[in-house]
Amino acid sequence: MATTKPVPTETECPPIDFGELKSDCVAPRPSIMGQKRGLRSILWLSFKGIVRGLLTTLSYFRRPSTVVTQQYPENRDTLEMFERYRGRLSLIHNEEGEHGCTACQICERLCPNASIIITKDKKNEATGKPALDQFIWRQDTCTFCNICVLVCPFDTLEMTGDFESSVFDRRLLVFNLNEYAGPTAGQLDKLEDDELAKAQMKPMNKYQGPVPMCGGEMDGIPKLDVEKPTDA
Numbered sequence: 001m002a003t004t005k006p007v008p009t010e011t012e013c014p015p016i017d018f019g020e021l022k023s024d025c026v027a028p029r030p031s032i033m034g035q036k037r038g039l040r041s042i043l044w045l046s047f048k049g050i051v052r053g054l055l056t057t058l059s060y061f062r063r064p065s066t067v068v069t070q071q072y073p074e075n076r077d078t079l080e081m082f083e084r085y086r087g088r089l090s091l092i093h094n095e096e097g098e099h100g101c102t103a104c105q106i107c108e109r110l111c112p113n114a115s116i117i118i119t120k121d122k123k124n125e126a127t128g129k130p131a132l133d134q135f136i137w138r139q140d141t142c143t144f145c146n147i148c149v150l151v152c153p154f155d156t157l158e159m160t161g162d163f164e165s166s167v168f169d170r171r172l173l174v175f176n177l178n179e180y181a182g183p184t185a186g187q188l189d190k191l192e193d194d195e196l197a198k199a200q201m202k203p204m205n206k207y208q209g210p211v212p213m214c215g216g217e218m219d220g221i222p223k224l225d226v227e228k229p230t231d232a
Contacts, residue, residue, distance in 0.1 A: 082161075086159040087165075088162040088163075089149075089157060090157070091135055091178050097201075098201070099132070100154045100155075100184050100185055101178065101184065102129075102154060103120035103135075105118050107147075107157065110148070112145065113142075113143060114138075114141070115137065115143075116136070116138070117134075117137075118133075119209070121181070124200065126196055126197075126199075126200050132178055132181060133181045134176050134178065134208075134209045135177040136174065136175070137176075138174050139173040139175075140170050140220075140221070141220075154184075171224055172207075174212055174218065174221065175211060175213075176204050176209065178204050180201040181201075182201045183200055
């Protein structure tokens with residue numbers, strides 16, 4: 001017959017003595033809690049903090065170029081984020097509006113939280129090679145780790161400085177990055193017929209295809225009920 005051991009109560013459990021065990025990963029820091037300070041000491045520290053802040057402000061009047069505060073949103077047209085800022089993923093297009101994505105799906109496979117969804121045409125009629133259909137990016141789940149940009153063998157992805165991403169509907173944060181569905185710029189250049197090349201570039205809307213704003217279903221996001229046109 002199986003028996004269960006009684007769970008010891010708090011009074012029965014002896015206190016654990018950790019001795020001199022200390023973590024090597026955490027740097028020791030001086031304790032500032034519990035220190036008794038007199039009124040003069042408190043007033044002196046407060047005065048030093050105020051003076052230090054005023055001196056910093058006065059230094060900006062002498063050297064305006066060192067000011068780091070941005071007058072946003074007044075300077076929205078001229079504001080530029082620093083070079084390594086990761087604001088929004090972008091699929092690079094050239095001056096003709098052509099991209100270089102071959103739909104190899106390396107970025108999709110290596111994305112740590114499945115924020116990239118790629119659909120493709122396995123064999124394009126004109127080039128005979130796979131062609132990108134949709135490059136869907138889930139900004140709502142993206143951690144901006146930059147892995148997709150680093151692993152892209154054709155350097156077609158980049159992180160831009162666009163930081164205005166506030167929306168009232170989470171479904172707006174799932175959209176297409178490609179402006180058209182079709183072959184890459186290099187494949188289109190090899191086609192001798194310009195009209196044939198243009199015909200391969202099918203315009204792609206930002207919220208088109210299997211995205212929530214177009215009625216598509218995705219984990220964690222309710223789909224938008226799109227009314228289908230009915231025949232009169």
